[in-house]
Amino acid sequence: MTINSFRLRSVAAVVSMAFAATTAWAVNPFTVRDIRIEGLQRVEPGTIFVSIPVRVGDVYDDEKGSSAIRALFGLGLFKDVRIEVNGDVLVIVVEERPTVSEVDFVGTKEFDKDVLKKALRDVGLSDGRPFDKAQLDRAEQELKRQYINRSLYAAEVVTTVTPIERNRVNLTFSVIEGEPAKISEIRIIGNTVFSESTLRNLFDLDTGGWLSWYTKSNRYSRSKLNADIETLRSYYLTRGYLEFKVDSTQVAILPNKQDIAIAINVTEGERFVVSGVTLEGNFLGKDDEFKSLVTIRPGEAYNADQVAETTKAITDYFGNFGYAFARVEARPEIDRTTNRVALVLQAEPSRRAYVRKINVVGNNRTRDVVVRREFRQFEASWYDGDKIKLSRDRVDRLGYFTEVGIETQQVPGSPDQVDLTLNVVEKPTGSISLGAGFSSGDGLGLSFGLKQDNAFGSGNSLGIQVNTSKVNRAIVFNTTDPYFTQDGVSRTIDVYHRTNSPYQDQSYYQLVTSGGSVRFGVPFTETDTVYFGGGVEKTTIVAGTALPTSYLNYAEQFGYSTTAVPLTIGWSRDRRDSALAPNSGRYQRANAEWSVAGDARYVKATYQFQQYVPLNKQFTAAFNAEFGWGQGIGDRSLPVYKNFFGGGLGSVRGFEQGSLGPRDSSGVVIGGNRRVNLNAELLTPFPGAGNDRTLRMYGFIDVGGVSGSDGVNVNANDLRASAGVGVSWISPVGPLRLAFATPIRKFEGDKIQTVQFQIGTTF
Known part of the structure; x- marks a missing residue:
């Protein structure tokens, strides 16, 4: 029919x-x-x-x-x-009316059929419902709207209604999708201060590049265009152009429905300089404290970001005293004859309030207590803006949610009470880590790890790492309870068994290590944690072919099987803006290990420092420094199997993993008791990816080395160095980094590995 x-x-x-x-x-x-x-x-x-x-x-x-x-x-x-x-x-x-028996789609490649069926259900058309011609028209329009949202303006929809027995019909939507419309031109009209190319580079939308198939940056989206216009407006308003405005925006679809031209008409206005900042209104008698929050400086160009930051800081500071409904307005007084502007910050704290109830919404899998124990704002307490922000940040740092936001609602009939609603959107908290490297001598090496950070919604983490290669076999199990005590003391348990052999032939010697440890983490501040713990470890040198001289000497002196009881203490401070793709902030950690009993007596210490500096919207400079030191206690030397090694990802790229370090008389790399790693990177969005920070490329320089024996410092003449480029991608299974490195300082016998990649690491 x-x-x-x-x-x-x-x-x-x-x-x-x-x-x-x-x-x-x-x-x-x-x-x-x-x-x-x-x-x-x-x-x-x-x-x-x-x-x-x-x-x-x-x-x-x-x-x-x-x-x-x-x-x-x-x-x-x-x-x-x-x-x-x-x-x-x-x-x-x-x-x-006939009943819809089945809805089918033909020619749909851009969408999954289930997505389209859901869209049609929203307009009232689905299997089992009465057939209505008016609904059919709405369904066709909805399908076209879905395709227009994907820039497929040429999409055509033809509907076939097929009557079947028992007064039913089958509906078939045949879609000719066509090619997506692409942005062929972006024009900014009316600019004189900044060049058009400079302004276009601010946009996420562009006319396409060789990587547009991935970024889809040349596909028109109204929401993306609005975001780009806001970026353009912010660019002018932060540089003194107080009266900048966007007069109009024209988006034209050419007759072929394949090309889109965008024209943005702007009026820049004059550049204004701040002449002064004054406070008016009720500042609770703490004018000096509030003045210290003002970041606007007279004599500098008007900066809308500074104005917004100042008003927000003042509003938040009112919140620290319980004034949840404080109003702060920045009123500009413009003098167009001198192009100067005086800012008046008008404040009205309104009334003090306390929090009646805190609601958590969206944690379908994560238990309520896992979220609530991160809160520093409590129910039935005075509203405190600092504690609320800290609570939100602590929940966000859990890493269990893609979105975390707090809403404040006034309690009807109670002007001095508010309710807080924490809205979260959960994300998968399982991760897979893979590591690989290739060299002409040893071929391809692989490792695998599986970790669940929020096991069963409890907030506890479970992890297992397995390496099944013939050279390095290992199985490691660990679990962490972040709230082992109600005060937030964490507990981590590790159990491991590792077997290391220099060659695939099992007749060669092996190093077998088994042990376990328990570690507690005590939070001293919101960003500082101190760790302490202890463990037991047994290491066996299995004699075989090509046993290195250093291992033989150690075994003859202290035995082929030795035990150690190491105590550990550590400290970390994390002030990065993101653990996955940091752009700013600093990270530090220090750790010390002291074996107080057993056959092996030693002490080891490590320290790591990372700094991320945003240069502009596109470029970020990153620096990493690591230092390691170890020494035997009393008449005992540092066990040879506790030595530091260098080379590879996380050290000096371009050299085989763990191949840098002193060698013994048999020529085998045995590592040393001192290690230095220095890394510098410059990160930028991948060419053609616009400003997408999930896919970036970077250039790097690495310098590092390992010293020989107790009391011998790292000699600068022995340091290796490399340089190269790489790709960083926040993939569905974790952050992936691929590096192409060339040694710029190497020595005879060094093992070179020019291509390396790893999933689940930063430097």
Whole structure:
């Protein structure tokens, strides 16, 4: 059956309804003895009896007949309704609309069919529902809207209605998607201070590059264009152009429906300099404290970001004293003759409030207590803006949610009370880490790790690492309870078994290490944590072919099997803006290990420092420094298997992993008791990826080295160095870094590895 035939039948139904109404009115009023219904197939009779305004025993007249017909047509279940009178019996004859049996799509490549079916359900068209031509029209428009949102303006939708048995129909939407419309031109008109190319570089939308297939930056999106316009406005407002405005925006789709031209008309206005800042209103008698929050400096260009930061800082500071509804307004007083502006900060603290209730929404998997224990703002306490912000940040730092936001609602009828609602959006908290490296000598080496940071929504983490290579076999299990005590002391348990062999031939010597440890973390501040713990470890040197001289000497002196009881203490401070893709902030950690009992007596210490400096919107400078030191205690030397090694990812890229360090008389790398690593990177969005920071490239320089024995410092003449480029990608399985490195300072015998990659690491 074609759509035209359905249109004809719809017209016929309307005519039939009018005729039925006419016949219904052409009767004299009478008392209804019985009501019969004819023509029902799937609709329950009760649906009709409930809908009509006539009951057995009522007096039937023209008005009730008309109302009954309108009510039944209004159900949307019937395409024809007639009322007939047989003596004092009322006969309602209906013809049901066909039911949609199946909805199918042909030619849809851009969308999954389930996505389109959900979109059609939202407009009332789905399997099992009555078929309505008006809904079919809405469905076609909805499908076209979905494609327009993906810049597929040339998409065409043709609907086929196929009647089948039992008054049902199948609907088939045939879609010709066409090619997506792409931005062919972006013009900014009216600019004189900044060049058009400079302003276009601020945009996420562009006219395309060789990587546009991934970024889709040349596909038009209204929301993205609005965001770019806001970026443009912010660029001017932060440089003194107080009266900058966007006059109009034209988006033109060319007749071929494949190209889009965008024109943005702007008026820059004059550049204004701040002449002064004054405070007016009620500042709780703490004017000096509030003045210290002002970042706007007289003599500098007007900066809208500084104004917004200042007003927010003042508002938040009011919140620290319980004034949740404080209003702070920055009122500019413009002198156009001198192009100067005086800013007046008007404050009204309103009334003090306390928090009645805290609600958590969106944690479908994570237990409520896991979120609430991070809160520093408590119920029935005075509203404190600092504690609320800290609470939000602590929940965000858990890493369990993609979005974390707090809303403040006033309690109706209680002007001094507020409710807080924490809205979270959960994300998968499992991660996979993979590591690989390739060298001509050893071929490809692989490692695998699996970690669940929020196991069963408890906030505890479980992890396992497995390496099945013939050279380095290992299995490591660890678990962390971040709230082992109610005060936030964490507990970490590690159990491990490792086997290291220099070659794939198992006849060569092996180093077998088994042990376990427990570590506690005590938070001293919101960013500082101190760790302490202890463990037991047993290391066995399995003699075999090519046992290095250093291992043989150690075994002969202290035995082939030695035990150690190391105690550990550490400290970390994390002030980065992100753990996955940091752009600013600093990270530090220090750790000391002291073996107080057993056959092996030693002390080891490490320190790491990272600094991220945003140079502008696109470039970030990153620096990393690591230092390691170890020494034997008393008459014992540092166990040879506790030595530091260098080379590879996390050290000096371009050299094989763990291949840098002193060698013994047999020529085997045995490492040393001192290590230095220095790394510098310059990160920038990948060419063609716009300002997308999930895919970036970087250039780097690495310098590092390992010293020989106790008391010998690292010699600068022995340091290795490399330089290269790499790619950083926040992939679905974790951050991936691929490095292409070339040694710029190397020595004879060094093992070179020019291509290295790893998932789940930073430097």
